[in-house]
Amino acid sequence: MTEPLVTEPVTASVRIAASPEVVFPYFTDPALATRWLADAALLDARPGGTFALDVRGNPARGQYVEIDPPRRVVFTWGIEGRPDFPPGSSTVEVVLQEDGDETVVTLTHRDLPTEDYRRSHQGGWGEFLGILAGVAASPLSSS
Amino acid sequence: MPSDSASPAGTDVVLRALADPHRREIIRLIQDTELPAGQIATHFALTQQAVSQHLTVLKRAGLLEERRDGARRLYRFQPSSLEPVRAMLDEFWPDALERLKRAVERDHPKRGAKRS
Numbered sequence: 001m002t003e004p005l006v007t008e009p010v011t012a013s014v015r016i017a018a019s020p021e022v023v024f025p026y027f028t029d030p031a032l033a034t035r036w037l038a039d040a041a042l043l044d045a046r047p048g049g050t051f052a053l054d055v056r057g058n059p060a061r062g063q064y065v066e067i068d069p070p071r072r073v074v075f076t077w078g079i080e081g082r083p084d085f086p087p088g089s090s091t092v093e094v095v096l097q098e099d100g101d102e103t104v105v106t107l108t109h110r111d112l113p114t115e116d117y118r119r120s121h122q123g124g125w126g127e128f129l130g131i132l133a134g135v136a137a138s139p140l141s142s143s
Numbered sequence: 144m145p146s147d148s149a150s151p152a153g154t155d156v157v158l159r160a161l162a163d164p165h166r167r168e169i170i171r172l173i174q175d176t177e178l179p180a181g182q183i184a185t186h187f188a189l190t191q192q193a194v195s196q197h198l199t200v201l202k203r204a205g206l207l208e209e210r211r212d213g214a215r216r217l218y219r220f221q222p223s224s225l226e227p228v229r230a231m232l233d234e235f236w237p238d239a240l241e242r243l244k245r246a247v248e249r250d251h252p253k254r255g256a257k258r259s
Contacts, residue, residue, distance in 0.1 A: 017248050036243040083156075
């Protein structure tokens with residue numbers, strides 16, 4: 001983690017008609033995380049604890065970094081088997097802001113692979129897509 | 144600019160994975176559907192072990208996803224392996240938070256009073 005990473009974060013937010021106390025456990029309780037984020041979850045909600053989710057077949061892996069219920073939770077995130085995005089390589093910060101009887105959830109995903117890295121990958125994937133298109137257009141007849 | 148050795152290596156892995164006709168055929172088979180290893184193997188005049196090795200190569204290249212269902216392993220082509228990380232998450236998080244909203248509001252309906 002010595003290389004400075006400058007990629008612009010991904011951000012998203014949503015307003016939920018419930019208090020932060022109600023919303024917070026959806027980020028820390030496996031039984032609740034599987035209600036919206038994951039097909040399967042193994043979560044140990046304390047700093048350094050395991051953060052492991054299967055998200056549409058993608059093994060998202062990392063660790064909890066900070067837990068400050070019901071306002072803020074930070075965890076790392078990467079995908080097992082993706083060399084360009086390995087487990088723990090990026091950071092997700094979730095902030096819950098109370099607004100009347102609602103909660104505004106703001107999520108910021110930082111330290112993503114750098115633009116340079118991404119650009120070079122896009123070239124790579126473009127190349128691959130071309131090949132795949134060729135494969136699809138002329139399927140092998142092996143059966 | 145310093146040369147970035149990691150990225151071409153990643154591309155190489157994918158291209159090498161695709162250099163084999165059996166592996167290209169496997170991708171075609173699981174492009175739109177999830178199949179167990181055994182069923183994939185029936186399409187080839189190969190041992191199950193040989194097919195399993197091809198599946199491992201494809202998995203390492205990020206081209207397919209593996210899911211365990213009891214003793215079975217199921218495979219599906221992984222289209223997100225083609226997307227850059229950023230583009231993937233740009234869509235992923237807003238969708239996920241919408242699902243969070245629906246889940247919370249379904250679990251805790253507000254009617255001015257608590258319901259159980």
